[in-house]
Amino acid sequence: MAYTEEELKKELETKEYEYGFYTDIESDTLPKGLNEEIVMAISKKKEEPQWMTEWRLEAFRSWKEMEEPEWANIHYKKPDFQDISYYSAPNKKPKYNSLDEVDPELLDTFKRLGISLDEQKKLAGVAVDIVMDSVSVATTFKKTLAEKGIIFCSISEAIQDHPELIRKYIGKVVPRKDNFYAALNSAVFSDGSFCYIPKGVRCPMELSTYFRINQAGTGQFERTLVIADKGSYVSYLEGCTAPSRDENQLHAAVVELIALDDAEIKYSTVQNWFPGDKEGKGGVYNFVTKRGLCEKNAKISWTQVETGSAITWKYPSCILKGDNSIGEFYSIAVTNNYQQADTGTKMIHLGKNTRSTIISKGISAGKSQNSYRGLVQVNKRADNARNFSQCDSLLMGNKCGAHTFPYIEAKNKSAQIEHEATTSKIGEDQIFYCNQRGIDTEKAIALIVNGFSKEVLNKLPMEFAVEAQKLLEISLEGSVG
Amino acid sequence: MGSKHTENIDLREKLVSSFLAFQSHVDVDHPVHDIRSEAIRNFEIKGFPNRKEEAWKYTSLGKLQKIDFSIFPKKVNALEYSDVKQYFLHEMDTYKIVFIDGIYSSYLSETTHDGVDICLMSAALTKPIYEPIIELYFNKAAKGEDSLTSLNTAFSKEGAYIYIPKSKAPIKPIEIIHFATGKESSLMLQPRNLIIAEENAELQIIERHQSLTSNDVLTNAVTEIFAAKNSIVDYYKVQNDSSNASLIDNTYISQKQGSAVHVHTFSFGGNITRNNLNFYQDGERIDSTLKGVTILNNKQHVDHHTLVHHQQPNCESHQDYKGIYADKATGVFNGKIIVDEVAQKTNAFQQNNNILISDDATINTKPQLEIFADDVKCSHGCTIGQLDEEALFYLRARGIPRKEAQALLMYAFANNVLESVRIPELKLRINKLIAEKLGVHLGFDL
Numbered sequence: 027m028a029y030t031e032e033e034l035k036k037e038l039e040t041k042e043y044e045y046g047f048y049t050d051i052e053s054d055t056l057p058k059g060l061n062e063e064i065v066m067a068i069s070k071k072k073e074e075p076q077w078m079t080e081w082r083l084e085a086f087r088s089w090k091e092m093e094e095p096e097w098a099n100i101h102y103k104k105p106d107f108q109d110i111s112y113y114s115a116p117n118k119k120p121k122y123n124s125l126d127e128v129d130p131e132l133l134d135t136f137k138r139l140g141i142s143l144d145e146q147k148k149l150a151g152v153a154v155d156i157v158m159d160s161v162s163v164a165t166t167f168k169k170t171l172a173e174k175g176i177i178f179c180s181i182s183e184a185i186q187d188h189p190e191l192i193r194k195y196i197g198k199v200v201p202r203k204d205n206f207y208a209a210l211n212s213a214v215f216s217d218g219s220f221c222y223i224p225k226g227v228r229c230p231m232e233l234s235t236y237f238r239i240n241q242a243g244t245g246q247f248e249r250t251l252v253i254a255d256k257g258s259y260v261s262y263l264e265g266c267t268a269p270s271r272d273e274n275q276l277h278a279a280v281v282e283l284i285a286l287d288d289a290e291i292k293y294s295t296v297q298n299w300f301p302g303d304k305e306g307k308g309g310v311y312n313f314v315t316k317r318g319l320c321e322k323n324a325k326i327s328w329t330q331v332e333t334g335s336a337i338t339w340k341y342p343s344c345i346l347k348g349d350n351s352i353g354e355f356y357s358i359a360v361t362n363n364y365q366q367a368d369t370g371t372k373m374i375h376l377g378k379n380t381r382s383t384i385i386s387k388g389i390s391a392g393k394s395q396n397s398y399r400g401l402v403q404v405n406k407r408a409d410n411a412r413n414f415s416q417c418d419s420l421l422m423g424n425k426c427g428a429h430t431f432p433y434i435e436a437k438n439k440s441a442q443i444e445h446e447a448t449t450s451k452i453g454e455d456q457i458f459y460c461n462q463r464g465i466d467t468e469k470a471i472a473l474i475v476n477g478f479s480k481e482v483l484n485k486l487p488m489e490f491a492v493e494a495q496k497l498l499e500i501s502l503e504g505s506v507g
Numbered sequence: 508m509g510s511k512h513t514e515n516i517d518l519r520e521k522l523v524s525s526f527l528a529f530q531s532h533v534d535v536d537h538p539v540h541d542i543r544s545e546a547i548r549n550f551e552i553k554g555f556p557n558r559k560e561e562a563w564k565y566t567s568l569g570k571l572q573k574i575d576f577s578i579f580p581k582k583v584n585a586l587e588y589s590d591v592k593q594y595f596l597h598e599m600d601t602y603k604i605v606f607i608d609g610i611y612s613s614y615l616s617e618t619t620h621d622g623v624d625i626c627l628m629s630a631a632l633t634k635p636i637y638e639p640i641i642e643l644y645f646n647k648a649a650k651g652e653d654s655l656t657s658l659n660t661a662f663s664k665e666g667a668y669i670y671i672p673k674s675k676a677p678i679k680p681i682e683i684i685h686f687a688t689g690k691e692s693s694l695m696l697q698p699r700n701l702i703i704a705e706e707n708a709e710l711q712i713i714e715r716h717q718s719l720t721s722n723d724v725l726t727n728a729v730t731e732i733f734a735a736k737n738s739i740v741d742y743y744k745v746q747n748d749s750s751n752a753s754l755i756d757n758t759y760i761s762q763k764q765g766s767a768v769h770v771h772t773f774s775f776g777g778n779i780t781r782n783n784l785n786f787y788q789d790g791e792r793i794d795s796t797l798k799g800v801t802i803l804n805n806k807q808h809v810d811h812h813t814l815v816h817h818q819q820p821n822c823e824s825h826q827d828y829k830g831i832y833a834d835k836a837t838g839v840f841n842g843k844i845i846v847d848e849v850a851q852k853t854n855a856f857q858q859n860n861n862i863l864i865s866d867d868a869t870i871n872t873k874p875q876l877e878i879f880a881d882d883v884k885c886s887h888g889c890t891i892g893q894l895d896e897e898a899l900f901y902l903r904a905r906g907i908p909r910k911e912a913q914a915l916l917m918y919a920f921a922n923n924v925l926e927s928v929r930i931p932e933l934k935l936r937i938n939k940l941i942a943e944k945l946g947v948h949l950g951f952d953l
Contacts (some may be wrong), residue, residue: 097561404891406866421881424848430876436891439863443891447874451881 059108062086065213068112072182075189085202085212092206098368099397099429102337105276105311112214112247167231176229177222181249184220191222195253199282199319199345207278207313207339211247215280218249223258223289232487233262248279254289254324261292263487276311277335283318283326287348290325291318294486295342296494298501299334306364306393309336316340322348322377329485331494332359332367333501341399343372346380346408353382356482358494360501361394361426370400370417370431375408375441384415387479390426391502397429404441411438415445420452420478422471422502472499518572519554523547525578526661533664539632542646546660553654565839565871566781566810571753574723576695578662580608584688586719588615594684594717598932601713602681604667608688609696611665615684623677628666628699640670644703648731648759648787656757656783659729663699666728671708671738680711680930685726686719687752693723700730704738704766711741713933718752723778730758734766736790741769741929747776747940750805757783764790771928772799773937774809775944786815788822788850798924799828800937802917802944803836803868810839817850826857829921832868840872842887848879857887862894862920864913914947 056067065086069079094104171178177188185192202212223229254260264281277299285291293316302309312335318326328342344353355371373382382402390396396419404411419428430447452474460470476483476495483491526547533540555572556563584607595603602625605615611627618626631637632645646663649656667683687694704710718724734740746754754777760768774780786795801809815824830838844855861870874887894916902912918941928934 419876419878421878421883424851424879424881426881427877427879429878430874430887432874432889434870434872434889434891436861436863436870437866437868439866439868439893441863441891442893443889445874445887445889447876447887449876449878449883449885451883 056111058111060086060110060112060214064112068214068216072185074182074185077193078185081197081202082213085209086214088203089206089209089213092203092209094206098339098399099395099431100337100339100366100368102311102366107210110276112216170230174227174230175224176227177220178233179220181215181218181220181251184251188220188222191253192220192251195282195284196251197282199284199317200280200315205315208280208315211249211278211280211315215247215249218251218279220250221252221260221262223254223260225255226257227255228258229260233260246277248277250279250281251284252282252291252293253284254286254291256286257288259290261294261487263294263296263490275308276313278313279315281314281316281342283316285318285320285324285326285351287322287324289321290327292327292329293318293342294329294490296331296486296490296497297334297338298497300336301334301363301365302336304363306336309365310334311337312340313337314340316342317345318343318353319345320348320351320353323350324348325352325354327354327356327485328371329356329482330358330369331482331486331497332357332369333497335367336365338365338367338369340369341371343374344382345374345376346382347376349377350379351377352380355382355384355386356485357386358389358479358482358498359387359396359398360389360498361391361396362501363392363394365392365394367395368397368399370398372401373403373413375402375404375411375413378407378409379411380408381412382414384413384417385481386415386417387482388417388419388428389422389475389478389498389502390419390428391422393425395427395429397431398447399431401433402435402443402445404436404438404443406437408438409440411441411443413441413443413445415443417447418478419447419449420475421449422452468503471502475499475502518574518576519551521576522578522658523551528579529662529664534633537632538638538642539645539663543661543663546657549652549657550654550661553652553657556654562812562841565837566779566808568779571723571725571779574693574725576723576725577689577692578695580610580689580694583610584608584690586612586615586686586688591615591686591717591719594686594715596680596682596713596930596932596936598935599930600679602677602679603684604681605684605686606665606698607686608694609665609685609698619677623672623675624668624670625677625681626668628668628701629664631668631701632664637668640703644701644731644733646731648733648761649729649757653757653783655727655755656729659697659699659727659757662697663729666699666701668700669702669710669712671704671710673705674707675705676709680713680933683712683714685716685728687717687724687726689718689720689722689724694720694725696724696726696728698726698728700728702730702732702740704732704734704740706736707738708735709739711743711930713743713745713930715745716748716752716754718749721749721751724748724752725755726752727755728757730756732758732760732768734760734762734768736763737765738763739767742771743928743930743933744770744772744782745937745940746772746774746780746809748780749776750778750807752777753779755781755783758785760784760786760795762786762788762790762793762795765792766790767794767796769796769798769927771924772797772811773940774799774801774803774811775940777807777809779808779810781810782812784811784813786813786824788815788817788819788824791819791821793819793822795822795824796927797824797826797828798927800921800924800941801828801830801832801838802921802941803831803838804833804944806835808837808839811841812839813842815844815855817844817846817853817855820849820851820853822850823854824856826859827924828859829924830859830861830870831864831917831920832861832870833864835865835867837869838871840870840889841875842873843875844877844885844887846878846880846883846885851880851882853880853883853885855883855885859887859889860920861891862917863891864893911947914942914945917945918942
């Protein structure tokens with residue numbers, strides 16, 4: 027590795043800190059820019075084996091050849107990929123010393139979402155008595171999981187401890203060359219989660235509970251791999267209803283799900299990253315590749331509530347490879363102010379008797395643009411494939427837009443595919459009805475929106491459903507004139 | 508003809524170089540010629556669309572471009588009426604504008620200048636009396652970036668010209684028929700139609716492209732329709748061509764306040780058929796109707812691309828496309844509805860239902876909505892399925908053979924679209940074509 031003098035200096039600086047009591051954040055950041063050396067440096071920092079380094083490098087080489095996709099219905103200033111620092115150690119230093127220092131607006135939101143005080147502190151980045159709450163709770167969880175033989179750890183740990191699983195499955199569902207952002211992620215992913223459910227095991231808890239407490243700044247290039255072995259079941263929740271004030275503008279995550287024979291994975295996402303201010307300044311670019319592979323009789327269910335990010339580009343997909351496998355997609359995407367979302371799903375029917383359901387609810391307000399983009403593909407050998415898709419859009423105000431781009435491709439005569447879409451606004455009569463009964467307009471709208479999204483909210487794990495409902499309310503605040 | 512033929516010459520190059528020869532046949536000082544020259548430049552830059560373009564994702568013109576088409580027919584071919592009578596709607600009296608290999612056939616036609624103008628594009632493009640109208644309308648709806656439309660514009664010379672003045676209506680429907688004989692070689696045709704209905708005018712048009720040869724035929728047609736205030740235009744496209752004939756049919760419709768335009772497309776034949784049907788609503792209380800029945804077998808390929816652009820408030824659009832696909836046929840439906848910010852109170856409906864009756868048949872459908880106004884009702888529905896086994900059993904239990912029972916159900920499936928055909932003779936003809944296509948004799952008129 028050819029070091030520049032400056033890099034060497036940095037390297038030495040870091041080294042010194044290894045023995046220090048705590049790591050200073052600033053010195054543990056790689057210089058801006060992206061090249062093979064940076065990729066190798068990331069891999070080295072994570073003490074990865076040689077094959078992983080090679081894997082990353084190959085991804086980087088293909089990324090260099092690729093172009094940023096432009097087909098999505100979103101407009102933004104393209105990020106300068108050489109102006110980003112691709113590695114920064116998790117932020118260990120608390121941002122605030124007590125809750126009083128935290129932005130009161132943020133605290134108010136927490137309160138309304140019904141998040142417990144300790145969690146509030148954790149989420150806002152307030153120093154928490156770690157030994158007392160989170161870790162102890164986390165340890166109990168860890169014990170329960172270990173008893174069942176469930177592996178749940180960060181992906182860097184998994185690369186060290188379970189290389190055989192990682193080697194076998196990483197990049198299997200989302201190949202490195204899949205798309206621009208997936209290639210970028212494969213080259214530079216900082217961390218993420220790994221989960222393996224052994225044969226016939228039903229994961230005793232929503233992995234969300236654990237995750238929410240244990241979530242540390244996993245960085246902007248997250249990589250998640252969930253493997254459900256034969257006959258197992260897991261419910262996994264990613265993200266958080268709490269608003270997250272992340273400084274990283276570009277997020278390019280990859281999520282791979284593998285459901286082996288008779289397994290079931292339920293993956294729920296609540297995304298509420300910084301959407302930019304009311305004038306559309308700032309905000310997170312969220313370019314995510316999510317895909318699941320279903321073997322025989324397996325089932326993958328994606329549920330997502332997308333309220334944050336300035337730009338969302340996300341298509342959780344299911345490859346229904348095994349016979350009798352099932353794919354589901356339930357989504358609520360809310361855009362307000364200047365947010366733009368282009369989201370949807372792909373259902374690829376390869377096996378016989380495969381079934382898929384798509385329910386997508388888009389709500390646009392302010393000056394936002396909300397698109398549903400989906401593909402239902404029935405291949406020649408997928409006898410008796412069945413799909414039902416429904417995408418409904420709700421428009422609030424006439425400065426926003428709702429768009430649908432559903433692609434349907436059928437190559438088998440026994441396929442049964444239904445697709446329907448509607449676009450409408452909240453009826454004045456509905457609001458009038460509520461007003462008459464003493465419910466003010468803002469509450470009435472929340473009520474109607476919740477009703478509109480009910481089919482999807484019902485699919486969320488209980489506690490999150492409650493929070494997500496409130497989240498919808500908050501996201502649409504002030505959108506009614 | 509100035510172009511020299513070489514083997515496997517690129518069709519695009521050939522067309523561009525043929526434009527030089529074409530210029531010697533038209534009046535280059537006419538204002539329209541500037542439009543032509545600009546159009547050929549656009550085509551030269553863009554060329555034929557390929558599958559990398561979103562709008563052509565499912566339809567490839569690659570094979571057609573390898574064919575050595577003759578751009579200009581070598582000589583005038585005549586046809587006897589008795590030989591082609593079956594392609595006319597002979598059960599009723601109609602005005603007829605007939606072209607053989609792109610050349611007007613006065614013998615087979617019946618035109619008029621009595622109160623309304625039902626005549627030829629070549630006349631409209633050359634005679635000074637038509638100049639103000641041409642200047643006002645020609646290429647006004649079709650102008651744009653589309654390369655195939657530009658190609659047609661560049662070679663625009665002949666086609667149907669129909670002008671219905673204020674509050675007039677022709678006494679009978681108008682048939683526009685393009686025959687291709689192409690006796691010597693493969694033939695490329697580029698008819699250009701201009702149809703203008705002034706305020707309160709009403710007319711009905713039936714259009715057909717028919718190849719009578721086993722040589723390849725490629726038709727790249729452009730039709731512009733201008734429907735002024737409160738006018739009514741009914742347009743029926745009958746596409747039942749031979750298996751060597753391909754059609755790219757570009758239709759641009761500009762509607763003003765209170766007008767109603769209904770376009771029905773019946774696609775039963777041809778090799779590759781691509782319909783680009785574009786509606787632009789430029790006024791309030793407009794009604795646009797797009798309906799289609801597609802029944803395909805063998806290796807046929809039909810691609811329906813529709814666009815309805817709602818630019819003003821209080822308008823409606825209705826789309827209903829039914830498709831039945833057998834053998835190795837491929838069907839594409841891409842329906843796009845755009846509702847502008849100002850187009851409040853828009854009602855836009857779109858439906859696309861398909862039946863696959865073979866494992867080798869393919870359907871690709873993409874109903875697309877782009878909505879920028881909030882007080883609208885827009886919906887689309889799309890299904891792919893099979894005939895109901897129980898209904899089939901019911902019919903067969905009553906002694907109806909399987910094939911006939913299937914045909915009955917398929918007919919019922921397509922019937923919604925047929926119901927709105929307002930010329931009874933045409934409806935009957937379509938029914939017969941459907942029965943023929945399904946290969947059954949039901950013993951009664953459907």
